Amino acid sequence: MSLLHVWQRLYRQASRSPLQPLDHPLLERHRISLSIKRDDLLHPHISGNKWRKLKYILRQALTEQAPGLLSFGGAYSNHLHALAAAGKQLGLPTVGLVRGEPHSVANPTLSDARRWGMTLEFVERAEYRRRQDPDWLAALADRHPGYRLIPEGGSEPLALPGVAELWRELPAADELILPLASGGTLAGLLSARPPGVRLTGYAVLKGHGWLAATVQQLYPPAARDDGWRLQLDHHGGGYAKCPGDDRERITRLASALAVPLEPVYSGKAMLGLFRDIEAGMYPAGSRLIFLHTGGLQGARGGL
Numbered sequence: 115m116s117l118l119h120v121w122q123r124l125y126r127q128a129s130r131s132p133l134q135p136l137d138h139p140l141l142e143r144h145r146i147s148l149s150i151k152r153d154d155l156l157h158p159h160i161s162g163n164k165w166r167k168l169k170y171i172l173r174q175a176l177t178e179q180a181p182g183l184l185s186f187g188g189a190y191s192n193h194l195h196a197l198a199a200a201g202k203q204l205g206l207p208t209v210g211l212v213r214g215e216p217h218s219v220a221n222p223t224l225s226d227a228r229r230w231g232m233t234l235e236f237v238e239r240a241e242y243r244r245r246q247d248p249d250w251l252a253a254l255a256d257r258h259p260g261y262r263l264i265p266e267g268g269s270e271p272l273a274l275p276g277v278a279e280l281w282r283e284l285p286a287a288d289e290l291i292l293p294l295a296s297g298g299t300l301a302g303l304l305s306a307r308p309p310g311v312r313l314t315g316y317a318v319l320k321g322h323g324w325l326a327a328t329v330q331q332l333y334p335p336a337a338r339d340d341g342w343r344l345q346l347d348h349h350g351g352g353y354a355k356c357p358g359d360d361r362e363r364i365t366r367l368a369s370a371l372a373v374p375l376e377p378v379y380s381g382k383a384m385l386g387l388f389r390d391i392e393a394g395m396y397p398a399g400s401r402l403i404f405l406h407t408g409g410l411q412g413a414r415g416g417l
């Protein structure tokens with residue numbers, strides 16, 4: 115069977131993720147209807163938005179017969195984890211550049227990636243910062259000739275069409291809420307936003323000033339679209355940081371809603387959303403959908 119058939123099967127086998135209505139006293143009090151799109155259930159290993167973002171990048175790598183895939187990430191990276199799993203399924207070698215020292219970053223994410231055949235190269239923080247520097251990238255390409263280079267988080271223009279397909283699976287709504295880091299998921303959704311549905315991205319990192327620009331870089335028409343906004347006040351101190359009290363609130367929220375949440379993306383964004391509902395930011399009668407972008411694997415290491 116050709117690799118493209120394996121790709122087709124990979125993207126056919128993952129059934130549409132369910133949409134689940136949520137109950138909570140706060141929602142009732144503010145007369146908000148909230149459902150959650152469970153993209154965490156899309157695929158057992160290639161979770162959530164990474165499954166969608168990688169879709170056409172993988173197809174391109176296969177049609178261009180790239181000898182392998184190469185990308186970057188932190189030690190708990192959902193993107194590297196998903197890429198390793200996808201590479202294994204497609205029979206494509208993968209290389210992951212991991213920020214940090216090997217001894218300081220042994221965890222279940224990286225063990226899975228290794229088990230699925232990903233070659234891990236550890237990069238010190240100072241050097242990792244050069245990952246967009248053309249000279250550094252050229253040297254990297256020399257070491258891995260022909261490999262398809264994928265940016266951190268899988269966010270590049272070719273990630274957008276796979277994400278845009280999500281709209282076909284959603285009912286009518288007033289607003290779609292999602293966690294936001296590198297902006298690729300929001301950009302993909304914006305690229306096919308039905309009129310009348312507003313998008314709100316809850317930033318999970320400190321990104322005043324440049325986050326909106328990142329979205330616009332990935333999808334330039336975003337500059338002329340007033341149907342999206344970023345919530346920048348709920349980052350909890352920065353990427354992967356989560357104060358102890360918030361961690362507890364996320365655990366309680368997950369159990370009240372009967373939905374698994376982790377503190378880096380889905381939990382942080384959901385907590386931010388609940389705070390904003392409480393603050394009256396969403397008018398009574400609003401029909402909201404929260405996109406669960408997956409990433410539960412990252413919380414196994416005791417984040």
Ligand SMILES: *Cc1c(COP(=O)(O)O)cnc(C)c1O
Binds near residue numbers: 164267293407
């Ligand atoms: C990568 C990731 C995000 C961030 O998506 P961006 O497209 O980078 O904004 C959100 N949630 C989860 C679970 C992720 O793994």
